[in-house]
Amino acid sequence: MGTKTKKLVLPEVKKLPSRFRNALGKYRIAVTKSCNNCGLCVTLCPYGVFKAGSRKPRVAADHLCLGFPCSKNDFHCVSRCPEKAIHLSLNPSFEVLGDRRWSADLLASTWHMAETGEIPYQGLNYRTGNSGGGFDKLRFIFPKGKGLKISDDKISTAIELNHSGDSRPGVEIPVPFYLGGMSFGSVSIVTMLSRVKAAAALKTFCCTGEGGYPEELIPYDDHIITQVATGLFGVREETLKRVRIVEFKYAQGAKPGLGGHLLGDKVTPRVAKMREAVTGSALFSPFPFHSVYSVEDHKKHVDWIKETNPKALVSVKVSTPTDVDMVAVGSYYAGAHIIQLDGSYGGTGAAPDIAKKNIAMPIEYAVPKVHKFLTEEGIRDKITIIASGGIRSAYDMAKAIALGADGVCLGTADLVALECIRCHHCESGRGCARGIATTDDQLTNLMELDWATQRIVNMYLTWRRQLIAILKRMGMKSVKELVGRFDVIGHLDYIRQEEIEGELEL
Numbered sequence: 001m002g003t004k005t006k007k008l009v010l011p012e013v014k015k016l017p018s019r020f021r022n023a024l025g026k027y028r029i030a031v032t033k034s035c036n037n038c039g040l041c042v043t044l045c046p047y048g049v050f051k052a053g054s055r056k057p058r059v060a061a062d063h064l065c066l067g068f069p070c071s072k073n074d075f076h077c078v079s080r081c082p083e084k085a086i087h088l089s090l091n092p093s094f095e096v097l098g099d100r101r102w103s104a105d106l107l108a109s110t111w112h113m114a115e116t117g118e119i120p121y122q123g124l125n126y127r128t129g130n131s132g133g134g135f136d137k138l139r140f141i142f143p144k145g146k147g148l149k150i151s152d153d154k155i156s157t158a159i160e161l162n163h164s165g166d167s168r169p170g171v172e173i174p175v176p177f178y179l180g181g182m183s184f185g186s187v188s189i190v191t192m193l194s195r196v197k198a199a200a201a202l203k204t205f206c207c208t209g210e211g212g213y214p215e216e217l218i219p220y221d222d223h224i225i226t227q228v229a230t231g232l233f234g235v236r237e238e239t240l241k242r243v244r245i246v247e248f249k250y251a252q253g254a255k256p257g258l259g260g261h262l263l264g265d266k267v268t269p270r271v272a273k274m275r276e277a278v279t280g281s282a283l284f285s286p287f288p289f290h291s292v293y294s295v296e297d298h299k300k301h302v303d304w305i306k307e308t309n310p311k312a313l314v315s316v317k318v319s320t321p322t323d324v325d326m327v328a329v330g331s332y333y334a335g336a337h338i339i340q341l342d343g344s345y346g347g348t349g350a351a352p353d354i355a356k357k358n359i360a361m362p363i364e365y366a367v368p369k370v371h372k373f374l375t376e377e378g379i380r381d382k383i384t385i386i387a388s389g390g391i392r393s394a395y396d397m398a399k400a401i402a403l404g405a406d407g408v409c410l411g412t413a414d415l416v417a418l419e420c421i422r423c424h425h426c427e428s429g430r431g432c433a434r435g436i437a438t439t440d441d442q443l444t445n446l447m448e449l450d451w452a453t454q455r456i457v458n459m460y461l462t463w464r465r466q467l468i469a470i471l472k473r474m475g476m477k478s479v480k481e482l483v484g485r486f487d488v489i490g491h492l493d494y495i496r497q498e499e500i501e502g503e504l505e506l
Contacts, residue, residue, distance in 0.1 A: 008153070008174050011201045013117030013461055014454050017061070018419060019447065023115075025063025026108060026122060028091040031056050035085035041077040047121075050077070056085075063108070069123055101345065102412075102422050103130040106392060113462040114417035114455040127395040134345065134364055135396045137492045140470065147473040155468045156478040159407045161245070162313055162337050163382050169311055171244060173204040175464055176407035176479050177397060179414060180388055181227050181249065181317075183211025184234075185262050185271040185283075186426070187415075187437050188444040194452035195414050196220045201457050207247055207409075210260055210285065212274035213239040225315065228305070230259055231285030233275040237308060245338070246305045247315040250288060252342055256319035256360045260285035265429035268439045299334040306335065313337040315386075320344065320366035325373035328385075332374070338384045340409055341366050345390025363389045364403060371404025371484050394466035404484045417459040418452050 017023070029049065031041075035056040042050045042057050051060040068088065070076045078086045097104040109126030113119065120126055128136040148155075161171040179195050186209065193216050199206035200223040207225040208217065212234020217224055221242045228235050229249040240246055252260070262271075264282040272279040292298050302314050315338035316331045318324065328339045343363025361369075367387050374380040387400040388409035397408045416422075418436050425431030432438040435446030467479065476482055 008158075010174065010203070010461065010464075011457050013458050015116050016451055016454050016458070017115060018063075018111070019451060020419070023061065023063040023111070024091070024094060024097065024108065024421070025061075025065065026091060026094050026104070026124065027062055027065045027067040028089050029059045029062040029065060030087045030089075031059060032085045032087065034083045035081075036083055038082060041081060041086060044075040044077055044080060046075060062091075063111075064122075066122055098422050100131045101129045101134075101390070102392065102416070107416060107422065110393075110413060110416045110459060111419060114419075114459040117458040117462055119462060119466065127393060129392060134362055134390065135392075135399050138364065138399050138489055139492060139495070140395075140398070140402075140474075141488055141490050141495065142473045143475060143488075147475050148471075148477070150472070150477075152465070152468050152472075154477065155471050156480075157464055157467060157471075159384070159479065161384050163384055164335075164337050165382065168313055168337070169244070171313060173407075175202055175204055175460065176401060176467070177391075177410050177460075178204045178225065178386075178407070179206035180409040180411040181207035181209030181225075181247070182411060182414075183209025183227075183262075184214050184274060185211045185266055185268075185439060188435060188439065188447070189214060189216060190444055190447050190449050190452060191415070191418065191436050193217065194418070194447075194449055194456060196224060197449070197453040198414075198456035198460070199223050201453070202460055205245060208234075210234070210249060211262075211271070213242075214274065218242075227317075228301075229285055230287060230289050231275075231283065233277075233283070233285070240305065240308045240312070243309070243312060245313045245315055246309065247317055247338075247340070248301060248305075248336075249317045250292075251317075251319035252346055256321065259287035261427070263427050263429075266427075266439045268429075271439055295330040295334055298330060302335040315340055317342055317388075320361035320363065320389075322361060324361060324366050325370050328370045328374060328383075329377060329379070332379055332383045336383065338386055339370070340386040340388055341370060341405075342409075343387070343389030346388060346411075360389075363387050363391075363400065367400060367403045367405050368484075368486065375484075394463035394470075397463065398467055398470050398482065399489060401479060401482045402485045402489045406480075406483055413459065414456050417455045418447065 037056050042052050047064040049061050049065045050057040078088050094104050098107050105125040106129050109120045109124040158172055158174045159176045179199050184192055196206045200220045205223050205225050210227050210229035210233050224243050225245040225247050226239050226243045227247045227249050262283040264280045269279050305314050314336050316336045317340040318327050320343050331339045344360035385405045386407050386409050387405035391408045400408050415436050420436050426437040430440050435443040
């Protein structure tokens with residue numbers, strides 16, 4: 001990262017299977033006793049679904065099966081089996097996965113990208129969820145023709161985080177995203193460290209959240225955003241001086257006006273020590289900062305960080321009230337470099353259900369509102385807009401940028417890459433059966449750090465390739481050209497189906 005253009009070197013994809021014996025997939029395959037163990041299915045299947053066995057082939061990875069659409073292929077194992085011993089059916093467990101925003105298809109496709117570094121071929125919808133609104137109702141309107149016929153390395157996905165023109169360092173990241181705050185205590189130390197290591201590998205940033213700065217993160221200081229939230233948990237002068245970006249969290253999109261929550265059973269002795277709290281006692285961040293009631297007060301906060309760390313950029317994370325455009329312009333005049341707009345679909349396991357998606361403005365409304373207002377004020381090119389709160393896929397990321405953001409901040413997708421099944425028990429210390437959002441030592445040990453890091457890297461490398469394909473179809477050589485291009489995006493309620501070009505084939 002830096003102001004000079006260098007040849008981009010990103011990590012390689014390394015295939016990593018599920019850490020569980022039976023990965024969840026859309027289809028279920030059974031080999032009956034009539035099998036004569038001829039091994040034809042093992043040699044036919046190009047996806048590695050079957051492995052040789054002593055008595056009959058073993059179904060090793062039915063989540064990689066192409067399913068019913070495979071019937072048109074020469075390697076269709078069900079029809080080619082001489083004993084008709086292979087039975088294919090829909091997996092009933094798959095059908096009850098997820099929710100309307102994170103549908104079963106979207107979960108499974110994210111797992112596939114994290115495992116293989118490739119776009120799923122199983123007919124899964126990896127572009128949208130099933131919410132019936134938001135990004136799920138937006139589509140790209142691609143120009144007629146085939147777009148740019150150039151290699152992927154000629155397309156830039158880099159963004160600059162400091163547009164202010166001040167004396168602070170320019171910070172460029174090669175991908176238009178960084179990873180959002182998930183504090184120590186809300187997730188395990190393995191989850192936290194895997195996200196930081198993935199961000200370092202991708203040459204971008206990862207935020208600590210408001211839970212402090214565990215010593216395991218120190219080797220990755222140059223890729224960390226440390227957060228100053230209303231509870232000031234874990235805020236230290238020495239950690240503020242370490243990093244290149246400091247983030248003020250004024251509100252979260254999932255629960256604006258409520259502050260942060262960490263329930264007692266997640267406050268282990270180590271978490272309590274980090275936050276200077278009492279083991280087993282629930283922790284609540286106040287709302288708002290009781291030292292900030294005006295833009296002038298806000299500027300004092302920003303100046304405090306600038307004096308403490310003369311080299312750091314200052315980011316301001318806010319929710320999306322109806323006057324979010326005024327909030328954004330206030331942050332600009334207070335001296336912030338980055339304004340992060342956190343929409344109502346942001347994921348936080350401890351937010352009360354009554355607050356989720358019911359208070360803040362959805363991000364697809366907030367981003368264009370702020371982009372237009374700052375443009376009219378003549379300052380849009382002097383501050384970086386980062387969108388967060390419900391970005392689930394490369395298509396969501398590209399849509400947020402087309403609506404006016406420079407880049408996005410991501411979180412829940414990382415956890416899905418680690419095989420989160422969206423069981424909605426994140427607030428409980430032992431509620432996360434997969435050892436992701438937990439502080440329990442036994443559950444934490446369910447996940448290996450190197451495995452988790454590479455899964456996140458695999459997923460985001462796949463996202464980047466999808467974004468490049470979108471830009472090429474648009475005839476754009478840089479993601480910066482996509483910012484605020486309302487003309488290339490439309491709502492399904494207002495555009496004709498024939499206006500939408502066919503699905504991207506990558």
